[in-house]
Amino acid sequence: MAKFTVYDPTISPNSWGSPFTGQELRELTKDEELVRQKIDDGSMALQKANLILEKLDCSVPFRTRVEFIESLAALVSVHGKEVKKVAKGANRPLYKILHTAAAWQRVEWYFNNIRLKYMISPSKHGLLPVGTTSNEALHAEINGWFRQTVAMHQETCQELERYT
Numbered sequence: 001m002a003k004f005t006v007y008d009p010t011i012s013p014n015s016w017g018s019p020f021t022g023q024e025l026r027e028l029t030k031d032e033e034l035v036r037q038k039i040d041d042g043s044m045a046l047q048k049a050n051l052i053l054e055k056l057d058c059s060v061p062f063r064t065r066v067e068f069i070e071s072l073a074a075l076v077s078v079h080g081k082e083v084k085k086v087a088k089g090a091n092r093p094l095y096k097i098l099h100t101a102a103a104w105q106r107v108e109w110y111f112n113n114i115r116l117k118y119m120i121s122p123s124k125h126g127l128l129p130v131g132t133t134s135n136e137a138l139h140a141e142i143n144g145w146f147r148q149t150v151a152m153h154q155e156t157c158q159e160l161e162r163y164t
Helices: 030-041 046-055 065-078 094-101 104-119 122-127 133-152 154-163
Strands: none
Touching: 030 065, 030 094, 046 065, 065 094, 065 104, 094 104
């Protein structure tokens, strides 16, 4: 997933097309659908899967949807035993979760991260959050504010508790 957050200055911003808004239909092509099916049935040849994973360069973004879907199929092929395990919470095997991640709508939203990053000046990229870090930082800050508020008004809170 790191490949959705990297920036390669040698790639044109127009390489991925216009941002996806959720309104337009951008279904998978026949080739993309065939590769996606390999996630579900684990049918990618092991030799090909190993080659794809060896060539995976996390310093370069995915260039096409099929490249992303193919990398997921390669993971399923190489790690077949592990991806059959049921994920807690989702209550589904991991390969099914990967299959869902390769649905055209989700893939388009993932690629929006790349599309939008290329629309921003490279000098501003350092200001962009990566992963869930910014979300976790916001939650920590809000929790801190809440704890401070409770501490400042402890007497009021105790009075309220007496009446409830």
